[in-house]
Amino acid sequence: MFILDDLLFRPFVGIVDTLHTMALDELYDVEAIQDELKENQLLYELGDRPEAEYRERKAELEDELEIARDVHERLTSGRIEVKK
C-alpha cells in the first residue's frame, strides 16, 4: 500500500507545490516591478507625474523589488518551504 499511496499522493503534492510557486512568482514579479519603475521614471520625465509622487512611488517600488528578488533567491535555493 505504501507504494500505491506514494504514487497517488506525490503527483498531487507536485501540483500544489507548482501552484504555490506560481502564485509566489506572480506576487513577487521582478520584471513587472522593474517595468513599473521605468514607467514611473518616464511619466516624471514627461511631466505627467509630479516630483513628490514620483519619488514616493520610486521608493515603494525599490522596496518591493528588493523583497521580490529576495523571495526569488530563496525559491531557487529551496530555502522557502512550501506548506502542504
Next chain:
Amino acid sequence: MNNRYVYGIVDGDPVEFKADAVRDAEYVYTISHRRLGAVVSDVDTTDPEETDEDARRHDEVLREIMDHDGGRAIVPMQFGMAFETDRSLKNVLRGARPAFRRALNDVEGRIELGLKVVREEGEDVDDEAIEAHVADELEPIAAQSVPNDLFSDRLVLNRSYLVEREDRETFDDAVADLEEAHDDLTFRYTGPFAPYSFVDVTIGAQR
C-alpha cells in the same frame, strides 16, 4: 582604493581627465595592454552598488570619453565592472582582445540615440502605422537599430538607433519632422549615449 572600476574600452592613445567619477573618485585614466585600453577610476570594492548617482556618473564619464579629442570610439561596459588588480584587468584585455576589436570597429564614428513615442493616457492610436512611419523615416539614416521593451501601456514605440556622427543632424531633423506629423503623441528623443545597445561584450564573469 586599490581596485579598478571600468567604464569602457578604447583603442590607441590613453584617455585621462579629471572627473566626478563613480564612488567619489576624481580621476579617470587608462590601463593599457598593447593598443587596447580600459578606461578606469580607482575604487575600494569589486562589487559597487548601483546608486542613481553613480549610474549617472558612469554615463557622464562615458559621454566625456566620447567627446574627447573630437570624438573617441568606446566600447561601453554596463555599470558595475570592477577588478581586483591591474593584472586581472590586463588579462581580460588580452583574453577578450578579438571581441573588443570587433566591437570597436562596430562603434567607430557612431553614437547611440534613443526614441520613445508615447500616447496620451487612454488614447487609442494606430501603433502599427506609427511604427511603420517612424521606420520609413529613420531606418534609412541609421546604421542599425534595436527595439527596446515596451514597459508601459503608453509606449507606442521604444527603440535605440546607432547613427554615424556625421548623420546626427539629418537624424535630428527627421525626428523633428515625425514629431510635427504626430502632434497627438509625445516624442522623447534622448542621447547621444555610448552605444550600449549595440555591443555585446560583458567581462564580469572573467573577473
